[in-house]
Amino acid sequence: MKPKQEKQGCGCSSIPISLILVLIGVGYWGVRNLDKLNLAAILPESVSQLLPQAQPSVAPTGTPLPKPTQPSPVAIAPQRTSPQLIPPQPAPVTSPASPSPSVTAPPTAWEKKSIRGIYLSRYQVTNNASEKTIRDRVRYYKQEGFNTIIHGVWGNGCTMYPSQVMQQTFGERSCPNQFQDQWLDWLIDEAHKQGMQVHAYFEKGIKLDKNSPIFDRAIAKRWIVPGVDKTYPGIDHYLLDVEVPEVANFFHKISAEFVKRYPKIDAVQWDDYLGYHAELPGKVDRTVHLTTFVLKMRAIVKQANPNVSFDLCHHNPYWGKRYFAADWQNWQIDRAFIQIYNDANFNQELTYAEQYAGVALSEKQLHRLGALIQNPKIKGILVFPFSGQPEQAARLVKQTVATRKVN
Numbered sequence: 087m088k089p090k091q092e093k094q095g096c097g098c099s100s101i102p103i104s105l106i107l108v109l110i111g112v113g114y115w116g117v118r119n120l121d122k123l124n125l126a127a128i129l130p131e132s133v134s135q136l137l138p139q140a141q142p143s144v145a146p147t148g149t150p151l152p153k154p155t156q157p158s159p160v161a162i163a164p165q166r167t168s169p170q171l172i173p174p175q176p177a178p179v180t181s182p183a184s185p186s187p188s189v190t191a192p193p194t195a196w197e198k199k200s201i202r203g204i205y206l207s208r209y210q211v212t213n214n215a216s217e218k219t220i221r222d223r224v225r226y227y228k229q230e231g232f233n234t235i236i237h238g239v240w241g242n243g244c245t246m247y248p249s250q251v252m253q254q255t256f257g258e259r260s261c262p263n264q265f266q267d268q269w270l271d272w273l274i275d276e277a278h279k280q281g282m283q284v285h286a287y288f289e290k291g292i293k294l295d296k297n298s299p300i301f302d303r304a305i306a307k308r309w310i311v312p313g314v315d316k317t318y319p320g321i322d323h324y325l326l327d328v329e330v331p332e333v334a335n336f337f338h339k340i341s342a343e344f345v346k347r348y349p350k351i352d353a354v355q356w357d358d359y360l361g362y363h364a365e366l367p368g369k370v371d372r373t374v375h376l377t378t379f380v381l382k383m384r385a386i387v388k389q390a391n392p393n394v395s396f397d398l399c400h401h402n403p404y405w406g407k408r409y410f411a412a413d414w415q416n417w418q419i420d421r422a423f424i425q426i427y428n429d430a431n432f433n434q435e436l437t438y439a440e441q442y443a444g445v446a447l448s449e450k451q452l453h454r455l456g457a458l459i460q461n462p463k464i465k466g467i468l469v470f471p472f473s474g475q476p477e478q479a480a481r482l483v484k485q486t487v488a489t490r491k492v493n
Contacts, residue, residue, distance in 0.1 A: 172379050196459045196487050201234050201423075201444055201466030204483075205287065206476050208238030208246040212263040217272045223477075224276040230480040231487065233282050234356060235470060236399075237273060239344065243298040243326075246270075248345070251339045256300050283352040285397065286344065288481040291359030292337075293323040309333050313367040325362060328379040329372070337379075338386050343392035353395035354387060358425060360400070361410030375413040382418045397421040398444050399468065402438040423468055426451075439464060448472045449479040452486045459487070 196202065211220070227235060239246050244261035247270055252259055253259045266272075270286075277284045293315065294301050302323070304310055309330055315323040326333050327472045345351060360380070362372045384396045406412035414422065421443035426435040429451055439445035444466025447454060458464050471479035 093176055099461040101375075106188045155237040158221065196231065199444075199467055201283075201468065202232045203234035203236050203285070203466070203468040204230075204476055204480050205236045205468065205470040206238065207474070208241050208261070208289065209263070209474075210237070210476070211246065211265045211269045213382065214264050214266055215269060216266070217268070220269055220272045221276040224273060224280060224282065225481055226477065228280040228282055230484045232480060232483075234274070234285060234352075234468075235277055235282060236287045237270075238289045239270065239286040240340070241290045243290075243300040243304065245295045245344075247344070249340065249343060251336070255336055256303060262299055269447050270348060274348065278350065285395075286348070286351050287353045288354065288356050289359065290325040291356055291361075292328060292333075293359045294326065295323055307332065311362065311366065311370075311372075315363050315366065317363050321463045323359075327368075329375045334379050334382070338383055341383050342390040344385050345387055345394050349391055349393075351391075351394055353397045353421070355397040355399055356384070357398070358400045358406070358410065358412070360398075361406065361412035364409045364411070371411065373407065373413050376411050377413050377416055380414075384418055397423070399423040399425060399441070401425055402435055404409055404438075421466075423466065427470075429454075444468065446470055449482060454480055455483065455486050 123389050136362060206223075210223075224235065241261070244256075244258065245252050246261055246263065246265060248259050248267050250259075270284075274284050294304060294310075298304075302412055304324075304326065309326050309332065310324045311327045315325055317323070328337070341354070345354065358421070362370075362376065385395060387396055396419060398414055398421070400406050400414055400422065401410065402424050403413075403415045406414055423444045423446045424435060424439040424442055425446045426432050426439065427446075428435070432451075432454060434446075436445070440461070440463035445458060445464055446468040447458075447470070449471045451471060452469075455467070458467055469479055469483055473479070
């Protein structure tokens, strides 16, 4: 009998297919749910560490997902590196910013006039006008567009400043008006600070009226020419005779004293009262004597102060010589301004003004101002406020220039 042969292999072929499928399914489920089975709790630690940590692909419905926790920050020590030696960079060289050029408006036709003057009578400094008043006054006229102040310093036979010549001749140091001794010093100083000029005006020239402090003594000394000058209605004038040596010397001394006492004065100016009216009795021609007197006075002034201008504000040369014995074209005047106070003859007189330093007019003639400013032949304009209100006149001039659009 043959020996019984044993079956070879594992015998797996005899296991039913259905059982194999069940085992595979159970194994798959177990692998997917290892974390739920908590096998690590019952298995040895060495085995539990080998188990894969399966992650569910889909969160169960209705179960909130746990919020992930942020890992604690780990401080990382900064790496120590050798410092790099960087050569210092020179500061960028920038050229200094060029200041933007200031835009200066070109001068207007009014501002181009070399002399824009306003006349102030000697009475403007009476009642002891203070330094502040005088300086403020100068700044006001500067603001109103003027560059020259023509101020009275003499009138009716006396000075409006302390004069040793007056004291020695008449026993009075000045006119009786009350004024501060330094008023003209303040005026000149402030005017020059403002870029302005001051012209000393010897108003009334050689004429006196009966209110003059030297009238009686002049009569007693026989310093007065015969007759009464009635050139201006309402007032009688008496004229000092410059042919008398004492009279001529008195004026020459006064002139020298003044320009020495005020060395910074810009000009002295005489007016049409430096003349003898043709209607004086006797029909005496005093033209030559007057010319001699003025020429010597001018020479004395220039010798005492060469920088001062010797000026005149008078009638046109024909009228001055014909009716006032004032042949001023031969007086070696530095500057002559033509008075055109008679508006009826304005155009005829204007031709003379165009030939000299300028024109003098009153505040009642400001309607002429626009044409005068636009006339390039008129180099200077002087305004004489006959109303006695120079501040108002200056304001009217400024308004006239602005409203008439004179530029």
